[in-house]
Amino acid sequence: MTNETASMSASKRTSATSSPRHNQTARPALPHTPQQPTRSGSTSFASNTSPSPSFRSEDDAIIFEIGARWLRAGFEGSSAPVCVVGFGPEESRRAGDYRGWIQGSIGAARLPQPVNAEDWVRAYELWRPDSREVDLGLVEDKIERSFRETYNQYLLTDAGTSRLVLVLPSLMPHLLLSSLLSTLFSRWRFPSVTLLSSATMSATAAGLRSALVVDIGWAETTATAIYEYREMATKRTTRSMKTLMQETGRLLTGLASNAGHDTETPHEISVGFAYCEEVVSRFAWCKTEDHEAFNEASKTLAIPSPANPEQEYMDVPFSRLSEPTEKVMFAPGISEHELDDEEKSLPLLVYNTLLALPPDARGTCMSRIVFVGGGSRIPGLRHRILKEVSGLIDRHGWSPIRGKALERQRQRLEQLKLSAPKPPDDTQKPETNGEASSTDGDIVDPSKEVPEIDFVEQKLRRLNKEIPVPVQGVLREIESLGPWAGASLATSLKIRGMVEIEREKFLQHGLAGATRDTDHPVPDRRSGLRSGGDRSSWTLAGWA
Numbered sequence: 001m002t003n004e005t006a007s008m009s010a011s012k013r014t015s016a017t018s019s020p021r022h023n024q025t026a027r028p029a030l031p032h033t034p035q036q037p038t039r040s041g042s043t044s045f046a047s048n049t050s051p052s053p054s055f056r057s058e059d060d061a062i063i064f065e066i067g068a069r070w071l072r073a074g075f076e077g078s079s080a081p082v083c084v085v086g087f088g089p090e091e092s093r094r095a096g097d098y099r100g101w102i103q104g105s106i107g108a109a110r111l112p113q114p115v116n117a118e119d120w121v122r123a124y125e126l127w128r129p130d131s132r133e134v135d136l137g138l139v140e141d142k143i144e145r146s147f148r149e150t151y152n153q154y155l156l157t158d159a160g161t162s163r164l165v166l167v168l169p170s171l172m173p174h175l176l177l178s179s180l181l182s183t184l185f186s187r188w189r190f191p192s193v194t195l196l197s198s199a200t201m202s203a204t205a206a207g208l209r210s211a212l213v214v215d216i217g218w219a220e221t222t223a224t225a226i227y228e229y230r231e232m233a234t235k236r237t238t239r240s241m242k243t244l245m246q247e248t249g250r251l252l253t254g255l256a257s258n259a260g261h262d263t264e265t266p267h268e269i270s271v272g273f274a275y276c277e278e279v280v281s282r283f284a285w286c287k288t289e290d291h292e293a294f295n296e297a298s299k300t301l302a303i304p305s306p307a308n309p310e311q312e313y314m315d316v317p318f319s320r321l322s323e324p325t326e327k328v329m330f331a332p333g334i335s336e337h338e339l340d341d342e343e344k345s346l347p348l349l350v351y352n353t354l355l356a357l358p359p360d361a362r363g364t365c366m367s368r369i370v371f372v373g374g375g376s377r378i379p380g381l382r383h384r385i386l387k388e389v390s391g392l393i394d395r396h397g398w399s400p401i402r403g404k405a406l407e408r409q410r411q412r413l414e415q416l417k418l419s420a421p422k423p424p425d426d427t428q429k430p431e432t433n434g435e436a437s438s439t440d441g442d443i444v445d446p447s448k449e450v451p452e453i454d455f456v457e458q459k460l461r462r463l464n465k466e467i468p469v470p471v472q473g474v475l476r477e478i479e480s481l482g483p484w485a486g487a488s489l490a491t492s493l494k495i496r497g498m499v500e501i502e503r504e505k506f507l508q509h510g511l512a513g514a515t516r517d518t519d520h521p522v523p524d525r526r527s528g529l530r531s532g533g534d535r536s537s538w539t540l541a542g543w544a
Helices: 002-018 020-025 117-122 136-155 174-187 198-205 241-257 273-283 291-297 318-330 346-355 359-365 381-396 404-419 455-463 483-492 503-513
Strands: 062-066 070-075 083-086 110-115 164-168 192-197 211-216 221-227 230-237 269-271 300-304 313-317 369-372 499-502
Touching: 062 136, 062 483, 070 136, 070 483, 083 136, 110 117, 117 241, 136 174, 164 174, 164 198, 164 483, 174 192, 174 503, 192 198, 192 483, 198 211, 198 221, 198 230, 198 369, 198 483, 211 346, 221 346, 221 359, 230 346, 241 269, 241 273, 241 313, 241 318, 269 273, 273 300, 273 318, 300 318, 313 318, 318 346, 318 381, 346 359, 346 381, 369 381, 499 503
Parallel strands: 062 164, 164 192, 211 369
Antiparallel strands: 062 070, 070 083, 110 269, 192 499, 211 221, 221 230, 300 313
């Protein structure tokens, strides 16, 4: 009996094991680790494979923001780049070169001999706006090395397997743009490269469709007016962080050689670039009308001495550290007509850009001013720029006509107004029908006091009570996450950009294969990017 029972139970276990239906309900599933969700929302995976440890999908685009000194890279959908890579001598060292660790944390603060200001910064920048002074072969080698190290050390993926998006300034020379694209397409097998304007992406990162983007960059400062994601006007000036670094280097050279005494600023620089950049990033500031700032300016600051920064310190008046910013960014004591069109101060740059816009676009952009770039982090600089722009508006209005003849005409009109006889007093006149007297006794026409009623405007306001009225006509600053974050947001929408360069077409024709858009396709109001159309030919759009 016992043997029959055992055989029957064994047969039942065999049948339950062989039946798929009984296999699902016979015993509970073993505990396991759930799969990590991907960014695309797909949770399906094979039963014999382990869960994916990455949140990144394979079809996510890789975004590179390339500037004159820095390269930022990361994946679409992220709020910040994965890495920031420079183009200085420290990033160009070969294997076995340990000079960066031998010289200390802030490098060689004192140079063996003074050098020219232009030669002092040449080794730390990738390109210059003037293509005649650029070694294109060296630029291509630096770009190739930076991309290769970024993929191998930070992105940890194969180059050429994902879509590539480049965020570039729209004023980039065609020669440099051609060298950049030639390097990418010839060294790696990218199927296509999408170009996005840094100014438009800065406005996108601020949640705006229209803005005035002031980019205080390395080689130049640009003011770009964007209306409905289109660049309406762009103006530039050479007053930028490069000029500020050179002026600060001259100031520190004079202070170090004369033990802090007030002397004339030398023409050559003898302090190290890394030391000067550290001083600018920590202590550079701009004067404002705040009384506390003036009280702080009377104090003395102890900074590491360029001769021996690890042990010795040098006393510097805090007010002296604001002089380079004051001299470079605002050009005090110089009249507007004495400055070249590309040497205007930053307040004049912003004012002239707004002046070049139509009235409706001007009222929208002046209420949405976005400051980006390395110079926007200087304390007090943005407040000072807006303050002086407001003063220019009060002084000149929105008329481009000005000069000595116009000032003499205004003075003559004011004198005529003061010398004109006053009208007789009408206090004794009786009131008439349809007229009402004011508190001063003057006869006032009621039609001039009561504003006209716009019934259409009142009906629209009743129908759209919950729609907020947009702010226009006042100077206002809005914060932005930067061009890289805006490109990450726009790329994650999976919309094809207005400039998408295919590999085969570029290798055949280069930039000459780009055609100029004569139809001017209307972009999507929500994204500002072209969502369709013929791709038989491509255009450079803002880079044309």
